[in-house]
Amino acid sequence: MMRTMYDVQQLLKQFGTFIYLGNRLWDIELMMVEIRELFDNGVIEKKVFLNAIMVLKKEHQDELEYQEGLN
Numbered sequence: 001m002m003r004t005m006y007d008v009q010q011l012l013k014q015f016g017t018f019i020y021l022g023n024r025l026w027d028i029e030l031m032m033v034e035i036r037e038l039f040d041n042g043v044i045e046k047k048v049f050l051n052a053i054m055v056l057k058k059e060h061q062d063e064l065e066y067q068e069g070l071n
Contacts, residue, residue, distance in 0.1 A: 005059045008052045028060045
């Protein structure tokens with residue numbers, strides 16, 4: 001069960017995918033794309049896909065709120 005962005009990073013790492021763009025929002029968005037590709041190609045199960053997407057959406061929302069608080 002994935003609970004954090006780190007958990008999703010570890011899942012992607014299992015498939016040789018390392019993401020670091022230098023911008024947390026972009027990292028999260030690219031991770032979503034990569035997770036969807038894994039699911040669409042039958043590499044991960046639906047349950048894993050949905051869990052990862054849920055975690056990433058939460059992280060994305062948290063980051064947006066954090067950045068808005070800085071302005």
